Amino acid sequence: xxxxxxxxxxxxxxxxxxxxxxxxxxxxxxxxxxxxxxxxxxxxxxxxxxxxxxxxxxxxxxxxxxxxxxxxxxxxxxxxxxxxxxxxxxxxxxxxxxxxxxxxxxxxxxxxxxxxxxxxxxxxxxxxxxxxxxxxxxxxxxxxxxxxxxxxxxxxxxxxxxxxxxxx
Amino acid sequence: xxxxxxxxxxxxxxxxxxxxxxxxxxxxxxxxxxxxxxxxxxxxxxxxxxxxxxxxxxxxxxxxxxxxxxxxxxxxxxxxxxxxxxxxxxxxxxxxxxxxxxxxxxxxxxxxxxxxxxxxxxxxxxxxxxxxxxxxxxxxxxxxxxxxxxxxxxxxxxxxxxxxxxxxxxxxxxxxxxxxxxxxxxxxxxxxxxxxxxxxxxxxxxxxxxxxxxx
Numbered sequence: 001x002x003x004x005x006x007x008x009x010x011x012x013x014x015x016x017x018x019x020x021x022x023x024x025x026x027x028x029x030x031x032x033x034x035x036x037x038x039x040x041x042x043x044x045x046x047x048x049x050x051x052x053x054x055x056x057x058x059x060x061x062x063x064x065x066x067x068x069x070x071x072x073x074x075x076x077x078x079x080x081x082x083x084x085x086x087x088x089x090x091x092x093x094x095x096x097x098x099x100x101x102x103x104x105x106x107x108x109x110x111x112x113x114x115x116x117x118x119x120x121x122x123x124x125x126x127x128x129x130x131x132x133x134x135x136x137x138x139x140x141x142x143x144x145x146x147x148x149x150x151x152x153x154x155x156x157x158x159x160x161x162x163x164x165x166x167x168x
Numbered sequence: 169x170x171x172x173x174x175x176x177x178x179x180x181x182x183x184x185x186x187x188x189x190x191x192x193x194x195x196x197x198x199x200x201x202x203x204x205x206x207x208x209x210x211x212x213x214x215x216x217x218x219x220x221x222x223x224x225x226x227x228x229x230x231x232x233x234x235x236x237x238x239x240x241x242x243x244x245x246x247x248x249x250x251x252x253x254x255x256x257x258x259x260x261x262x263x264x265x266x267x268x269x270x271x272x273x274x275x276x277x278x279x280x281x282x283x284x285x286x287x288x289x290x291x292x293x294x295x296x297x298x299x300x301x302x303x304x305x306x307x308x309x310x311x312x313x314x315x316x317x318x319x320x321x322x323x324x325x326x327x328x329x330x331x332x333x334x335x336x337x338x339x340x341x342x343x344x345x346x347x348x349x350x351x352x353x354x355x356x357x358x359x360x361x362x363x364x365x366x367x368x369x370x371x372x373x374x375x376x377x378x379x380x381x382x383x
Contacts, residue, residue: 001201003192035192063202107199107250138360139196148357
């Protein structure tokens with residue numbers, strides 16, 4: 001009933017496999033249908049100290065009758081399931097292998113603890129805008145105008161499609 | 169286009185016309201809710217395309233109940249509180265039933281339909297996507313849904329013809345008839361903008377939109 005956009009990102013533990021698993025997990029969400037998923041894109045991490053592997057990013061459009069909160073809770077659940085197992089001797093906050101962001105929820109605009117809609121920084125992020133515009137070329141971001149226009153403003157960010165999908 | 173002035177917009181047309189893509193794009197642009205068909209939830213549809221005579225009735229009844237359920241859910245959710253874009257008219261159901269059922273089956277279908285009495289609101293605008301049958305065939309092949317690949321062109325032609333006749337007599341809502349043959353609303357931003365401007369400017373009960381026509 002409501003179209004939502006979800007951002008997927010990973011840069012640890014076989015990122016493309018993480019994204020592929022997350023894509024599948026989205027198809028199993030209750031009261032939700034996946035309408036489109038973008039290709040995978042590679043993005044070099046920006047603003048990090050020390051070297052980090054590239055990110056793999058994608059965006060999915062779903063049709064859902066869940067509330068934004070319920071959908072977000074389900075996304076956290078998927079993240080949790082795919083979080084790297086913690087090594088008891090390792091650092092306390094083991095890095096997350098998967099990030100799922102609720103980017104858009106139709107016209108919904110809200111600022112609440114833990115949930116802002118639309119995602120407050122999505123219009124600045126090439127790795128969100130490129131895959132979003134691939135599958136939803138005419139999408140608008142509430143309060144920000146067209147996604148394609150926002151994309152033109154960040155075209156200096158390097159976001160390149162990966163060659164193939166990992167099918168699993 | 170200000171969709172808020174049109175609470176309920178329906179994109180219709182034969183198989184392969186591009187209804188779902190356009191409905192989705194309109195909803196994402198104008199932040200409307202969507203009401204989309206769920207063909208993948210119809211367990212008889214794939215079998216229907218293999219053996220149309222045998223599986224037409226269960227496929228048709230499944231769609232009928234699916235639509236009744238969707239309507240019920242909408243009614244509970246305070247129908248069309250937000251602008252809504254749909255990729256089907258509820259009338260599509262009897263249209264396909266007439267096309268695919270034998271007379272006896274249709275009589276049965278009709279009884280069930282009358283019994284369920286779906287209370288359907290009239291749309292504020294219907295966008296009817298037309299395209300020549302070879303174009304529809306090519307699009308159906310290109311989108312590559314497995315069970316649709318065995319669909320003969322003759323069937324698509326009958327569906328397209330049924331839509332032509334249906335909309336010839338249609339007068340429930342303002343109707344924009346779009347010749348989508350040379351239009352690509354998904355990939356060509358100009359085509360999409362032209363269409364939305366055309367919708368915004370529409371005042372009559374029945375208008376036509378072709379490529380090359382000014383908006």
